[in-house]
Amino acid sequence: MKKLILIGSCLALFSCGGVVKDVSFETGDYLGTGYDEKPKNQTTDKKQNVTNKKQEGKSFLSALSSAVVTDSEDDEISDIYEKTVNASYEELDLLLRTELENNNFKIVHVLNITAGVEEQGVKDFWKHMHIYLVCKLSECSKIMKHNPQLASQFPLRVYTYEKDGKMIVGMFKPSTAIKYMGNLDADGIKALKTLDKELKKVIDSVTK
Numbered sequence: 001m002k003k004l005i006l007i008g009s010c011l012a013l014f015s016c017g018g019v020v021k022d023v024s025f026e027t028g029d030y031l032g033t034g035y036d037e038k039p040k041n042q043t044t045d046k047k048q049n050v051t052n053k054k055q056e057g058k059s060f061l062s063a064l065s066s067a068v069v070t071d072s073e074d075d076e077i078s079d080i081y082e083k084t085v086n087a088s089y090e091e092l093d094l095l096l097r098t099e100l101e102n103n104n105f106k107i108v109h110v111l112n113i114t115a116g117v118e119e120q121g122v123k124d125f126w127k128h129m130h131i132y133l134v135c136k137l138s139e140c141s142k143i144m145k146h147n148p149q150l151a152s153q154f155p156l157r158v159y160t161y162e163k164d165g166k167m168i169v170g171m172f173k174p175s176t177a178i179k180y181m182g183n184l185d186a187d188g189i190k191a192l193k194t195l196d197k198e199l200k201k202v203i204d205s206v207t208k
Helices: 002-027 038-067 072-074 088-104 111-119 137-145 148-155 174-180 187-208
Strands: 079-083 107-110 128-133 156-161 168-173
Touching: 002 072, 038 088, 038 156, 079 187, 088 107, 088 168, 088 187, 107 111, 111 128, 137 148, 148 174, 156 187, 168 174, 168 187, 174 187
Parallel strands: none
Antiparallel strands: 079 168, 107 128, 128 156, 156 168
8 A cells, every 4th residue: 555655656746747847848947937038038128229229329429420510610610700891881782692692592681770770869870780681491491490499590690880991791600509409400500500601601702
């Protein structure tokens, strides 16, 4: 009888061992804990997602850096860029309109600030002060696409006034608006830098 009980116990033990072994091999868990390889795959997926995000961040920074002009190029254009020209206002006006149109800028309006001030009875004021409101929608649209609050910066402004008998023409550098960008957009920054250079080119052309 004791031998029968012993034999029965051994058979039961081997049977259980076989079941555990089968489950372990099916799940890929050789310790019999019941956990398979899925958690490892999930960890790998998380690492891959982190890697992808880092690569996206690097791509954005790369695009952003490529949009920014080098220091040597940027330093030659001060925030307020103006030059003197030996010409009458009438001559400067003709030259300025021509150069703006040749560089595909649309002149929206020209404000005669001097005339407006004199109408208010002020006599001691700058002569021939005008503000040319100009725009290039192909570039401005890129800037406002992700930063609509910068709409207040457009149209761009080129100004003139007379000082010590000579005419001055200048601009407030468009890219100063970068500091007010809520969304740092590479295309928008590049467009602002392009406008810097194009307006500088116009001013340099009329003051040769």
